[in-house]
Amino acid sequence: MKFCSECAHPVELTIPAGDNRPRYVCTQCTAIHYQNPKMVLGSIPVWERDGQLQVLLCRRAIEPRYGYWTLPAGFMENNETTSEAAMRETVEEAGAHIELGPLFTLMNVARVHQVHMFYLATLRDLDFAPGEESLDVQMFTEEQIPWNDLAFPTIRTTLELFFADRARMRASGGGYGFHTQDITKPMRSDV
Amino acid sequence: MKFCSECAHPVELTIPAGDNRPRYVCTQCTAIHYQNPKMVLGSIPVWERDGQLQVLLCRRAIEPRYGYWTLPAGFMENNETTSEAAMRETVEEAGAHIELGPLFTLMNVARVHQVHMFYLATLRDLDFAPGEESLDVQMFTEEQIPWNDLAFPTIRTTLELFFADRARMRASGGGYGFHTQDITKPMRSDV
Numbered sequence: 001m002k003f004c005s006e007c008a009h010p011v012e013l014t015i016p017a018g019d020n021r022p023r024y025v026c027t028q029c030t031a032i033h034y035q036n037p038k039m040v041l042g043s044i045p046v047w048e049r050d051g052q053l054q055v056l057l058c059r060r061a062i063e064p065r066y067g068y069w070t071l072p073a074g075f076m077e078n079n080e081t082t083s084e085a086a087m088r089e090t091v092e093e094a095g096a097h098i099e100l101g102p103l104f105t106l107m108n109v110a111r112v113h114q115v116h117m118f119y120l121a122t123l124r125d126l127d128f129a130p131g132e133e134s135l136d137v138q139m140f141t142e143e144q145i146p147w148n149d150l151a152f153p154t155i156r157t158t159l160e161l162f163f164a165d166r167a168r169m170r171a172s173g174g175g176y177g178f179h180t181q182d183i184t185k186p187m188r189s190d191v
Numbered sequence: 192m193k194f195c196s197e198c199a200h201p202v203e204l205t206i207p208a209g210d211n212r213p214r215y216v217c218t219q220c221t222a223i224h225y226q227n228p229k230m231v232l233g234s235i236p237v238w239e240r241d242g243q244l245q246v247l248l249c250r251r252a253i254e255p256r257y258g259y260w261t262l263p264a265g266f267m268e269n270n271e272t273t274s275e276a277a278m279r280e281t282v283e284e285a286g287a288h289i290e291l292g293p294l295f296t297l298m299n300v301a302r303v304h305q306v307h308m309f310y311l312a313t314l315r316d317l318d319f320a321p322g323e324e325s326l327d328v329q330m331f332t333e334e335q336i337p338w339n340d341l342a343f344p345t346i347r348t349t350l351e352l353f354f355a356d357r358a359r360m361r362a363s364g365g366g367y368g369f370h371t372q373d374i375t376k377p378m379r380s381d382v
Contacts, residue, residue, distance in 0.1 A: 001197075002196060002198075002199070003196050003197070003198070003199040004196070005193060005194050005195070005196045005202075005224070006192075006193055007193075008193070008194035008199040008200075009199075011196075021268065033196070035269055036229045036230070036266055036267060036268065037230060037267055037268075037269055038227045039227070039228060039230065039306065075227055076227060076228055076306075077212065077227065077228075078226055078227065078228055078304040079301055079302075079304065081299035081301050082297070082306060082371075083299075083371075102371070103297065103369075103371055106273070106294065106297070108272035108273055108274075110270055110271055110272050110275075111270075113269040113270065115230065115267075115273060132209060178369045180273070180274075180294055182272050182274075
C-alpha cells in the first residue's frame with residue numbers, strides 16, 4: 001500500500017495514537033488503513049456406496065500450485081456466510097451438487113494471514129465438471145489420494161483428520177469431530 | 192474506496208474478466224482491490240469456586256455501543272492465530288490472565304461482513320483491570336448477566352449457548368459443544 005484509497009495522498013507506516021502496531025496512515029487525511037487476515041472456505045465432498053467412500057478433489061488450473069490437487073475452496077466474500085462460501089466454491093470449482101454438513105476443520109496459516117475452514121459435505125450425484133479454476137475433477141478412495149501432489153498443507157491436514165475420524169468411527173463409533181490446528185510449515189517441506 | 196492504493200489513480204466499480212461480482216479496479220494500473228470479511232476474536236473468561244460460576248464482562252469505552260457490556264473481543268490481526276487474537280484481546284480489554292480452552296462459537300454476521308468467534312477460557316486469578324477500550328470490568332453470575340445491556344447479538348448468543356451447555360452438562364453430563372450460527376438480526380430488535 002502506497003497511497004490513501006480515500007484521498008490519493010501518500011500513506012506512511014506508523015503507530016497511530018492509542019495503538020500498538022504499525023498501520024498505513026494517510027499523511028493528508030489521517031485515515032488509518034487496517035489490514036486483516038482473510039478466510040478461505042471449502043468443503044470435503046464425499047460419495048459413499050456399498051461401504052466404499054470416495055472424496056472429490058480438483059486439480060488447480062491457477063497459481064499458486066498450478067496442477068496440484070485440492071479440495072474445492074476459495075476466499076470468502078463480503079455478504080455471505082462461511083457455509084454459503086463453502087457451497088459457492090464447491091459449485092464454482094467442481095460444478096458439484098452437495099449437501100453441506102457441519103464445520104470440520106479450522107486451521108490458522110498465520111504466516112500468510114489466512115484462516116482455512118472446511119465443511120463436511122455429501123455429493124447429491126456424480127454429475128460434476130471442472131470450473132474455470134480447475135483442470136480436472138476426480139473422485140478418490142483413501143488409497144488413491146495423491147498425497148504427494150496436494151496443493152496446500154491445510155488440504156493434507158483436513159484429509160488426514162477426515163480419514164483418522166473415520167478410522168476411529170469404524171473402531172469405536174461416534175461421529176466426526178471439529179478440529180482446530182495451527183499450520184506453521186509450508187507444503188514443500190512436508191512432502 | 193475512491194483511489195488505487197498502489198498508483199493513486201481513480202478506481203471504478205466493475206466486474207473484472209473471469210469474475211462474477213463488482214470489484215474496485217484501478218482505471219490506470221488495472222489492480223483489483225478485493226474486499227473480504229473480517230474476523231472478530233474473543234473469549235468467555237470464567238471463574239468457578241464452590242459450585243458458583245462467574246463470567247467476566249467488559250463495559251465498552253468506545254463506539255459502537257459505548258457503555259454496553261461485552262465479552263472481551265476485537266479484530267484479529269495479521270501474523271497471529273485465532274487463539275492468539277482471543278488471548279490478546281482479553282489482556283488488552285480486561286487485563287485478565289486466562290488459560291484458553293477450545294473454540295466454543297463461530298457466528299456469521301454477514302450484513303456487516305464479519306465472523307465472530309469465542310474461545311472458552313478459565314481465569315487464573317481475579318487480578319484484572321479495564322484497558323483503554325473498557326470503562327469497567329466485572330464478574331457476573333448467570334442471574335446477574337445484564338441481558339438487556341449487552342453490546343452485540345453475538346455476545347448474547349455466545350452467553351446463551353454457554354449457559355445452555357452448562358444446564359445440559361448438569362442434567363446429563365458430557366462437555367461443552369462447538370456451535371456455529373448465522374446472526375441476521377441487529378441487537379436492538381432483539382431486546
